[in-house]
Amino acid sequence: MTRTTALxxxxxxxxxADRxxxxxxxLDSKHSFSFGGRYDPANTHHGLLLxxxxxxxxxxxxxxxxPHRDMEIVTWVLQGSLVHQDSTGHSGVIYPGLAQRMSAGTGILHSEKNDSWRLSGGPSHTEPVHFVQMWVVPDEPGTTPGYEQLEIENELLADGLVPVASGMAKHDGESAIRIRNRxxxxxxxxxxxxxxVDLPDAPFLHLFVPRGQVALEGVGPLGPGDAVRFTATGGMKVTAVEPAELLVWEMHATVAA
Incomplete structure (x- = not known):
């Protein structure tokens, strides 16, 4: 991981459509970056986001x-529910408005399934689960595996851009789960x-529109699944054309070349 100034x-x-x-x-999965067998050496990361x-x-x-190792994994559910279980004994149901982070550290095993009715003993449902899973590298390898989740629905309903997962000191005390990258x-x-909303200003930004239609200042319309990678810029305004959701990574370092 490196911090850069001349960008x-x-x-x-x-x-x-290009993913x-x-x-x-x-499973229907779309990958913004190289993943699994879909490897492109020119598309491995942006900033700290892999x-x-x-x-x-x-x-x-x-x-x-x-298994996973030495990765901060953040999951954000848009529709339905996702059951998480891991080898450290953590389990839970992730749903819209609940932020979840798993720190793989020295090594962790986990599963993710769309079968929440098996926990409650109720009838099965027919709704697929739609979620975005994002991985960033940690500050240091070999830390103790960990898990955190936090309900933040009320903040999101305020119709603003709020931190939901952060390792940055400026977000201490705010409603955000902690990730191990400062x-x-x-x-x-x-x-x-x-x-x-106005986007943050940072060396690296990643804007993803998981649903809805928006207009990005200086660029134009963005629809579901569209993304924008900003380098050495930010502060642009994003305006909803229809009800929309945004996921924005603010990053002040990048993966070492």
Whole structure:
């Protein structure tokens, strides 16, 4: 991980249709960056963000137990519910408005499934779960694995851009789960038509529109699945054309070359 000062200002728009995809009977996943067998050496990360997967999982299905190491994994559910279980004994149901972070550290096993009715003993549902999973590198390797989740629905309903996961000192005491990188923060917003937010100003920004239509100042319309990678710039205004949701990573360092 490195901090850089001499950067060329760029605004790089990435359209939804250009993402790599993994589509099987239970999973429809779109990848903003290289992921799994979809490897592109020119598209491995932006700033500290290595993964931005836009996933839909069929009811009764999901990711079986699998390992991770030295990664901060943040999951944000847009529709439905996702059951998390891991080898440290943590389990829970993630739903819209609940931020969740898993620190893989020295190594962790976990599963993610769309089967919350099995915990409650109620009837099964037919709704897919739609979520975005994002990975950033930690400050240091080899830390103790950890888990945190936090309900922040009320803040989001205020129609602003709020930090939902951060390792930055300026967000201490705010309603944000903590990630183990002091140079990164994830902001989220739900905007009604005509409402706007100003993007942070940072060496690296990643704007993702998981749903709805917005207009980005100086760029134009962005739709579901569109993303913008900013380098050495920021502060632009984003305005909702229809009810929309935004996910914005603010990053003050990048992965070492």
């Amino acid at each position: 060329t200002p760029t605004v790089d728009v990435r359209r939804a 790599a995809a993994t589509k099987i009977d239970w 993964v931005n997967n836009d996933d839909r999982v069929r009811p009764g299905s999901g990711f079986e137990t699998h 140079y990164a923060a994830l902001h989220a917003a739900r905007l009604q038509p005509g409402h706007s």
